[in-house]
Amino acid sequence: MKIVIKYLLMFCLFISGMLLVAQNDDNFINQDPKFTIRGSVKESDTRNPIQNVNIEVSGGGYTTTDIFGNFKIEVRKGDELIIRHKDFETVYHIIQNDDDIQVEVEPNEEENFKLSKSKKISNTRKPETFNALMDSAKAYLRKDAKKSIQFIADALSESKSSKENSGAYQVLGDIYSYWKQHDLAVSNYRISLQNSNSSSVKLKLADAYMKNKNYQESIETYKDINRRDLSNWQLTDLYEGLGDVYLLTKSYNLSIGAYEDGLKVAQKHLITPKITDLNSKLAQVYNAKGEPQKAGAFFNKSMRLANTENKKRAVEEKIKVADFESEKNNYDDEIELRKEALNTINEIETTDANIENESPLTPQKQNYKIGNAYASQRDYGNAIPYLQKSIEEADSKEDLIVQKDATRKLSEVYRDAGQFDKALLAYQDYVDLVDKLYSRKEQEISQAARFSKDITSKQNRILSLESDRALSESKYQLSEEQAKRQKLIIYSLIGGLFLLLVGAFLMFKYIKQQRLANNLLALKSLRSQMNPHFIFNALNSVNSFIASNDERTANKYLTDFSLLMRAVLENSEEDFIPLEKEIKLLELYTKLEHFRFQDKFDYTINVDENIKVEDFVIPPMLLQPYIENAVWHGLRYKKTKGHLEIGIAQTKQDEIKITITDDGIGRKKSKSLKTENQQKQNSKGMGNIKKRVSILNAMYKDKVDVFIDDFQDEEDTGTKVVVTLKKD
Template sequence: MLLISCTSLNAQSKFSKTKTEQTSLSISGKVLTEDGKPIVGVNIEGPNGRYASTDSRGNFQIPANYGDRLVIRGIDFETVYHTVYSNDDLEIRVTDEDDSLNDLTYSQAIDSAQVYFNKDPKKTADFLIAALSNNPKSLSKQQQAAAYEKLGDLYFNNKQYDLAIDNFKASINFIANKSVSLKRASALRENGNYQESIKAFIELGPFKNKDDEIKRLKGLADAYAATNDQQQAIAVYQKALLLSEEVGNLNEVTTLNTKIGNNLDRAGQTEKAEGYFNKAISNSTVEGRSNTIVTQSQTADFYNANQQYDKEIALRKKNIQLFEEEAKEKDSITPDREAFSDSSILSNKTAVITPEAPKLTLQKEQLKIATALKEQNKIDDAIDYYLKSLNEAEKNEDLDVLKDASKELSKLYRIKGNSSKALTYSEKYIEAVDQLYLEKENQLEEATRNAKELVAKQTRILTLEKDRKLTDNKLALASAEQALSIEANRRQRWIIYSLGAAVILLLTLAYFMYRNNKQQKINNHLLALKSLRSQMNPHFIFNALNSVNNFIATNDERKANKYLADFSKLMRSVLENSELDFIPASKEIELLNLYLHLEHERFKDKFEFELNVDPSIKESNIPVPPMLLQPIIENAVWHGLRYKKEKGLLKVSFEPHNQSGIKVVIQDNGIGREKSKELKTKHQKKRDSKGLGNIKNRIDLLNELHNKNITLTVEDANLKPI
């Protein structure tokens, strides 16, 4: 196997870039062997069909934008993904892998897996596979159980709880172990199998070790809380709290007081809840500054939920003082370099893996103070804290906080009548959303790829296990044939039985392979559908903002505010529905009506529109795909009606179809498809064809996944001019 390393001169901060989609770069680089010899014919791919390959000197050059992901492929090394953060030259070195996994002993492989456990999940999985497969006949049950337990820990850490459950179960099958069973119960809870988790925690029974019993009780109570059974959750949390106080585990005492407070609050017992939160704060001050920050923030959240904003603000201001003290002391953990979280106070000796908790930062606390002040209608004070939060977020490259602070500042300045600042922070908000979207998209792509690779590792483990069983069966069959040679009749019967077992095994194997392939196909379709559904035509957003700018330039602030409000409402609705495959027809009609009014506001002199909805459909709950029709209507306006000299007409009709369907007819009397094609640039032709292709692909996926019968027909219309 060959590995690849990729370096650049300067790693430019992602946060410092703005308007990356408008910045064109030319990325140069070279691909070399470990001793500096060029590698010819390496494939370098970028978004939107960009492509290059290395020449005889190993050099390449490819156009790119900030945030683009380049893919470097070669037949002799692993594929590498590089995100463009600067225009620095790249130097890629292909090196031989130092260690051969096939030569590792069980102990070496397990030790290596432990070293890479928190650094590289894929390498960890490779070492664990080597531990199980290099010399399987020599492995004891204890060794196999330990390897499968470590695999379960790996998948749990990477939030693939279903695979963690399988591996913990495999470990238990080799050697029954209550500690591993406790991990499996926790994985069931995290996977959403709450009833199974509750049953598993109860069946484990009390542990003799009090620390382990605390973990069992806390896990059981968490499962009850997840099912909204607050009464049971509180009772079990209190048992765990008594044990924690008995053994002097102040970390758990603080955590359990907070959990009891949260569940009492959910059960409507606010006064009792406040008492437990106060106990948690009192305990946390003994444990250290980081625990105090976490506990006070959780208590502040409780006060916020109960509209006790003065108490909330007081606690968060104390947290800000603690953050500032920590920064002055320049300890190893500071708000600038590492945020506090619930997981930071957990003991390293815990037998149950705890998922990562939301992180606390100075800018988040300032943001929440500003929100509480806004709820109290203290606008000027709220603006002051929103500005502090925004400045801190910019310094620490916190896009989430920057986005929220900019959005709220835009709203508050609009309330105060300062349109200039409102627009400034609105633009900052949009810019942050764009950058955050790009960052999340890259993270999603990376997470998806890593998840697929880890699933592939698990498939390999299952294959190794099946191969081992098949080998054992073959050896047993050979031994049986040798023994049955003494007696012909017995030999024939054993052969028949063995063949039958082999056929069943092969059929079972074929069935599982078919099922896995079918599930993978469904997963791929779901992923593709999510990708298509999440796309929104950026031209509409850009042009809508230009319209707002035009209204402001013409001193028509009222129209600008109204247009921006309608545009924000449309965008919010689109984002709310972005994870749904279907929404009610009435809601989709409302969104299209809002979109048509926005387009009409921009092109009043170009067209009028009619939105005709059959009365039987207006209040209908018939499910329809969200924003499937918007790109078609946009094409009609932009490529048909916009170029007409006289005013055109756009008609959108919703009519019943068959017994439970809807027929949507979109008609326009624009310049016609052929004339529109003549007026388009090459780039526009590509975008149109791609947009229509995305719609058709989305329809095909919806039909296949949900057994629907959605069709799209495009033809020339004979709509008369108005």
């Protein structure tokens, strides 16, 4: 008998529910009592009332404003008031209470000029810069789509380059993406890329394609991105996005491959948030693929990683794992995870009051799911309190969807628990909530339609700006074609001038090479003149020994002379020889001269020990003529025995000085003793040296310097020759 009564009550409950649904419209009409509200519509700047404004209520009812701009109309709480007039944008207002409504409006942009002219109000405004308008657009991106889009339109009118256009359309795409208008987001990202190619915009375009369900276009865009242009974070985003698209198209193996590639980049560069996200997504794809064990392993890893980040991220991951456990009917694990998450959510709510009802991080959703899990275990005693709490929280936060679902579940739990009277009451509440939700959805659909209409209108206006800009660019290109012809003539003239300059440079280079060749030839000629002069003097010395019947001395002299001659002839083709070799030649030559004039002078050759003689080079036969002059024209005529000194010292790191001094009769007295023929010979020899030094300095940038002066102020003044030699 009890079983019959139970099923009879259940049948009555079902019939009552059906009747309540059938009476949905009547319940909605009688849901809240009507009341009258008063209001007024005025201009915001002049405070003048506006007559004949259309006042409409979404649930029915219509009136207009009088000559004073006032109106009154019957409404219910939750109704939407629609205020329309041709001179301003339509205003929408949700009725919350019976307070009077004061509406202040601004004229439409199209009427600005006419209204300002009739009222004689100055409408001059300093135009904002492109960057300022873009900053304003970004500031309103998440608050007011219409304002943000209007700022973009204004910014485009101020744009002066393709780069600025690209930036503006990119932000416009961001606006549409945030407000879930993905088709418009795609259009504007594409326009942005037409103005300026950017890998970061391509990433956004690929994501917009995916959200607009253009999966193949999304995959192609991701693959077309040049990965070298991306930062490590962006590269991880690319692999993650590619994995998301493959998951949506059920290409699970490709999705796993993309996620794993992204995980490698994230781990290599220690991008912690992405490591957590990709482990979580790998878990989801393995779960979708039907491999719950692998999914569980990745979920455990992602949850451990999330716990090392902030509380919000940790609780998000915990809820994902709870959903996973629910799918596997592991209700105990699910309940434990959701209770832990619930405690964290309550902590987060105390610091972050901006958690929206759409977020999974709401206590009403988690309480509902805990109650649902208990109900699945037939633990009605624990299920009922959580469902009741979910309903209370959803009611306080106006989350009708969760409130409706929790109320229906509570009715089912009461029914299954045998509490049919409570089940009926809960079901009645559920039907009322369905009515409220239906009414709200109608308003949301109406608002969404208006929103879509508004942004489409603004988008069309922006596209017309883009068309105007494209037309202006085409006109500009036509003028550019005309300018190109003039540029071609100018460039031809510049090209001709350039060729002349190149020709002049080649000519200069040729002349320089010829000059170098002439200098080399001149040096060779001068060296060839030095050798006969030297040989002639040496042979005179040999002849004097033979004339004096001193054959032994002549033979010894001739032997040393042959060594010297061989070295001189070997060096005759060189511009420079090592300083070390020149010193040996000087020692040999001075030894020969001293051998002949032993009674006339002594000599010393001093080389500074600190000099690295191997680092310096010197023109061959440069010093010999000065030593020869010192001996033959200075010391030979001295009444007493003289002295010849050759000193080599380093004065700077890259410079040495070679000093040849004698205390002979001096240049002036020597000149007076010479015959006319001897003066010519000496003049030619010294002139030869000067020419060689001059040519060498021209070729090697002042490498050699020669200075000749009197040695002292005594009777035998002597001569001092200083040769300065620079390192290469």
